[in-house]
Amino acid sequence: RRRWSVGRPILEVGLIALGVFLGLAGEQWRERAERRERAEEALRRIRAELAANREEVHRVVDYHATAHERLKAHLAIPAAKRSESSFRLDGILPVQFEQTAWQLAQDTQALVDIDPDLGFALARVYGMQARYQGLTQGLTNAMYTRPPSEDPTAFLHSLSLYFSDIVELEPALAKLYDDMLPRIDLRLGR
Numbered sequence: 001r002r003r004w005s006v007g008r009p010i011l012e013v014g015l016i017a018l019g020v021f022l023g024l025a026g027e028q029w030r031e032r033a034e035r036r037e038r039a040e041e042a043l044r045r046i047r048a049e050l051a052a053n054r055e056e057v058h059r060v061v062d063y064h065a066t067a068h069e070r071l072k073a074h075l076a077i078p079a080a081k082r083s084e085s086s087f088r089l090d091g092i093l094p095v096q097f098e099q100t101a102w103q104l105a106q107d108t109q110a111l112v113d114i115d116p117d118l119g120f121a122l123a124r125v126y127g128m129q130a131r132y133q134g135l136t137q138g139l140t141n142a143m144y145t146r147p148p149s150e151d152p153t154a155f156l157h158s159l160s161l162y163f164s165d166i167v168e169l170e171p172a173l174a175k176l177y178d179d180m181l182p183r184i185d186l187r188l189g190r
Helices: 002-076 079-084 100-108 116-145 152-188
Strands: none
Touching: 002 100, 002 116, 002 152, 116 152
């Protein structure tokens, strides 16, 4: 009888400890499942965002290449004869990149549970988009600081520099999108 009275509290403590352990293990499993679910949802949204950005790049890539060639040809004409040239642009038409899904995923740390190589590749795509946006912002700031009407030739030279960078970035971005979208699809099991 005495052994049972000593063994019973030990058994109860052991059962309680086992219950706490199982409860914590279950909670960790649930948290991991929720994080995986958030990561997959973030990847679905990022995939849609990248697909939209890809379409925007494809929409303007030919225009920018053509405008750049026409602009270079116009600037190659001697300054005295440029007024005889019929050079015209239909605007700069920069890509307006979507990045809300990426920003939200970063802010909520939703991508912490994805493959680090995939996360690095995604960051690279968004970094290149940021570079493109920086170039566009620089040109826009220059246009407002010194309007093209003040010195049209200087503006056209600035625009030519901008286009020379953009026509290199757009095909590189298109390739990144083409490489990235199947990788995301594979991760999402599509």
